Amino acid sequence: MKEIILLKEGEIALKGLNKRQFEEAFIKNLRHRLKPLGKFEYTRAQSLIYCIPRDDDIDMDEAVSRAEKVFGAVAICRAAVTEKNMDSISAAAIEYCGEELEYARTFKVCAKRSDKGFPLNSPQICMELGGILSEKFPHLTVDVKNPQVTVNVEIRDTAAYIHTGNRPAAGGIPVGTSGKAMLLLSGGIDSPVAGYMMAKRGIDISAIHYVSPPYTSERALMKVEQLCEKISPYCGDTAFYCVPFTEIQEALRDNCPEELFTILMRRIMMEIAQRICEANGISALITGESVGQVASQTMGAIVCTDAACRMPVFHPVIGMDKTEIVEIARKIDTFDISIQPYEDCCTVFTPKHPKTKPSLAEVEAAQNSFDFEPLISKAVEETVKKVIKVGG
Numbered sequence: 001m002k003e004i005i006l007l008k009e010g011e012i013a014l015k016g017l018n019k020r021q022f023e024e025a026f027i028k029n030l031r032h033r034l035k036p037l038g039k040f041e042y043t044r045a046q047s048l049i050y051c052i053p054r055d056d057d058i059d060m061d062e063a064v065s066r067a068e069k070v071f072g073a074v075a076i077c078r079a080a081v082t083e084k085n086m087d088s089i090s091a092a093a094i095e096y097c098g099e100e101l102e103y104a105r106t107f108k109v110c111a112k113r114s115d116k117g118f119p120l121n122s123p124q125i126c127m128e129l130g131g132i133l134s135e136k137f138p139h140l141t142v143d144v145k146n147p148q149v150t151v152n153v154e155i156r157d158t159a160a161y162i163h164t165g166n167r168p169a170a171g172g173i174p175v176g177t178s179g180k181a182m183l184l185l186s187g188g189i190d191s192p193v194a195g196y197m198m199a200k201r202g203i204d205i206s207a208i209h210y211v212s213p214p215y216t217s218e219r220a221l222m223k224v225e226q227l228c229e230k231i232s233p234y235c236g237d238t239a240f241y242c243v244p245f246t247e248i249q250e251a252l253r254d255n256c257p258e259e260l261f262t263i264l265m266r267r268i269m270m271e272i273a274q275r276i277c278e279a280n281g282i283s284a285l286i287t288g289e290s291v292g293q294v295a296s297q298t299m300g301a302i303v304c305t306d307a308a309c310r311m312p313v314f315h316p317v318i319g320m321d322k323t324e325i326v327e328i329a330r331k332i333d334t335f336d337i338s339i340q341p342y343e344d345c346c347t348v349f350t351p352k353h354p355k356t357k358p359s360l361a362e363v364e365a366a367q368n369s370f371d372f373e374p375l376i377s378k379a380v381e382e383t384v385k386k387v388i389k390v391g392g
């Protein structure tokens, strides 16, 4: 049986004069995600986007699984497509919804008719199809208030669609409609979630990761690449920048007060990220910080880190508990990768007693006591030489 995917617009529907632009971005992202599965055509009507397969052998389970991760729709369903007459509609409803009806005790039919030329009106469609289904499945009773299965019939311009209801889709607004930001992506639980959350608000994300070989391993880097891959069904293709950070960390260890090591390191991370952003038209940074989670994420530490930034820093998980972050990490399937025990550069040379209430003046004085500039420029230069593209 011929099927299509229907996506119900969320916030896009409220965009007034800009709606078309948002719809186009949404369709562009859908097209990109579904293209490897075969040919689809896209149309829109009344805040619905129709993905219509044009090849016969398309894996529709996979298509739905991909489409439901593309930000911009609040609900998704797959529907059978039939001709616009009651015989075809009844036959299709029996075939397409039969299995669910077989196992249910109660049902109802819900009809919508946007093609007013169709000879029956909505209540008449419900009556007729309800009668046919009751005859075919005599164990069923009609329950209009709380049915176990709702058979939806939509009579539209070119065809009739039959389905048993929506499920939630990704929500958000289409990636690419809110500008570009750089995600500081570690191997941990929080930063992939932070990237996912900002992509949900339409931001096109690039990722940057700092490595300190030989203190951090090739496996640790692979883990972060895997995380980047995991969030790409939501975030789209991602440019991945890998920063060689060993020399900077060694210089910090050898030249700065131990208790300020982490804060200084984080300020230099921000500086490197910003330079790469500025050279690539990226206008904000994203981190996975959550207030109070660890010593480097106290208010005082965040103030000192953000003070090193010329551009806005988004911390979307800032007010969330770890359990709330973990819940999202499980949902987007990054959790199992994040908990693999590989070292991060942030755990290299960690001070025994990091300062939790540093003053900005002492942090700046410590940073100015050594000339990091040549090391920072070198790290930026080496990073931009080998950027990779992840996902799709």
Ligand code: ATP
Residues within 6 Å of the ligand: 183, 184, 185, 186, 187, 188, 189, 190, 191, 192, 208, 209, 210, 211, 286, 287, 288, 289, 293, 294, 296, 297, 344, 345, 346
């Ligand atoms: P996460 O779970 O995201 O690793 P965390 O709780 O371990 O966070 P920190 O290690 O203090 O926290 O790092 C805070 C933030 O700094 C991270 O969320 C991430 O955005 C960034 N970060 C830490 N280490 C790296 C790294 N090696 N490369 C890129 N960004 C990093």
Ligand code: MG
Residues within 6 Å of the ligand: 186, 187, 188, 189, 344, 346
């Ligand atoms: Mg971490």
